[in-house]
Amino acid sequence: MSEEKKKKAGFFSRLFRKDRFEEVGPEASSVSDEVEPQIEDVPEKIEVPEIEPETPVSEIKDEDDSQENLERLQTGLTKTRKGFLKSLDEALLGKREIDEETISRLEEVLVRADVGVKTTYQLLDSVSDRVKRKELDDPDKILLHLKEMVRETLLEVESPLRVGYGSEPFVIMVLGVNGSGKTTTIAKIAARQKLANRKVMMVAGDTFRAAAVEQLTIWADRIGCDVIRGKEKADPSSVVFEAMERAIREDYEIVLIDTAGRLHTRIPLMEELKKVSRTIGKKLPGAPHETLLVIDSSMGQNAILQARTFNEAIPVTGLALTKLDGTAKGGIIIGISNELKIPIRYIGIGEKIDDLRDFNARQFAEALFSKDNSLDNFDY
Ligand SMILES: Nc1nc2c(ncn2[C@@H]2O[C@H](COP(=O)(O)OP(=O)(O)O)[C@@H](O)[C@H]2O)c(=O)[nH]1
Ligand SMILES: [Mg+2]
Numbered sequence: 001m002s003e004e005k006k007k008k009a010g011f012f013s014r015l016f017r018k019d020r021f022e023e024v025g026p027e028a029s030s031v032s033d034e035v036e037p038q039i040e041d042v043p044e045k046i047e048v049p050e051i052e053p054e055t056p057v058s059e060i061k062d063e064d065d066s067q068e069n070l071e072r073l074q075t076g077l078t079k080t081r082k083g084f085l086k087s088l089d090e091a092l093l094g095k096r097e098i099d100e101e102t103i104s105r106l107e108e109v110l111v112r113a114d115v116g117v118k119t120t121y122q123l124l125d126s127v128s129d130r131v132k133r134k135e136l137d138d139p140d141k142i143l144l145h146l147k148e149m150v151r152e153t154l155l156e157v158e159s160p161l162r163v164g165y166g167s168e169p170f171v172i173m174v175l176g177v178n179g180s181g182k183t184t185t186i187a188k189i190a191a192r193q194k195l196a197n198r199k200v201m202m203v204a205g206d207t208f209r210a211a212a213v214e215q216l217t218i219w220a221d222r223i224g225c226d227v228i229r230g231k232e233k234a235d236p237s238s239v240v241f242e243a244m245e246r247a248i249r250e251d252y253e254i255v256l257i258d259t260a261g262r263l264h265t266r267i268p269l270m271e272e273l274k275k276v277s278r279t280i281g282k283k284l285p286g287a288p289h290e291t292l293l294v295i296d297s298s299m300g301q302n303a304i305l306q307a308r309t310f311n312e313a314i315p316v317t318g319l320a321l322t323k324l325d326g327t328a329k330g331g332i333i334i335g336i337s338n339e340l341k342i343p344i345r346y347i348g349i350g351e352k353i354d355d356l357r358d359f360n361a362r363q364f365a366e367a368l369f370s371k372d373n374s375l376d377n378f379d380y
Pocket of ligand 2: 258
């Protein structure tokens, strides 16, 4: 490999955060020349993760605005919060006057937290304007103003998924690159629906990886819902077709369809996904009722790229942002909200079955800007 190529490879591996994934041997290299580079280049992770749910399904609590929920969210966001708020504090520390230098330090902090360049400029333009108008003259006011703006930005995309329970099944098709958390998110949603006594079906549409089908089946057994799976390497659309037929015939209320995040064939992923979506619609006009894109928030700016690519191919109706607990890049949620304006339905703040939250803008902004686990410092 030439030096130039090595350099490029280094750049892309950082961009796609290969270090976060385990290499999977020959399979990984055999698909390296596939199309759709932005998405396909994420190496896959095929092992079934440890899915010992510490919380029995019967104890999963429904969403609420309680202090307990907020504290869970704050704990989940610890890494992002620490980096973000600490650096903001440092940038503003001891400042009597808000000058150009302060603004450029804030810029650095926001960009580093993966808020994104465009969104950072928008936020700081608003700060600068108010500083000029002498409306913001001390660090605390700036923090409060930033928090308010973040909250406003997030409120625009706060739109929890309202599952309709009618005479027909409510169908959720779940998309995302491998490793983003599709299967886990499906399990978490299924568990919540099951708790509400709904008749839930999971469909193993990621037929290319035996481990993926297995993983979904284990979850289904744990949760106590049904899973439809085809033969290994079966055409995903045919599995989905049969599943839809059965869902309608047997009065299922919720159908959660897992899909592949990468294909081991020459067919472009997006074409395959479109076909699956069409198949669902043919069996049940108007379905899928939700096309949920799962995004790993620790991917940083690449998350926005992924969301755009998927959304251009298949209109995404909602987002689930996972792994907010494991990353310092939680600021990405602000950038994604501002740039894409796609409703954020859920956030994932851990691997356990009850670690999925309806996205709540106010709580999120609150948690992001809270200095410790108490809310005493902020009076909202
Ligand atoms: N920490 C954390 N891990 C998660 C979250 N969601 C998923 N994961 C983990 O991410 C890995 C990949 O998830 P999986 O559902 O298999 O992804 P898929 O390939 O898109 O189906 C697994 O180890 C999950 O336990 C989350 O919100 N937080
Ligand atoms: Mg999966």
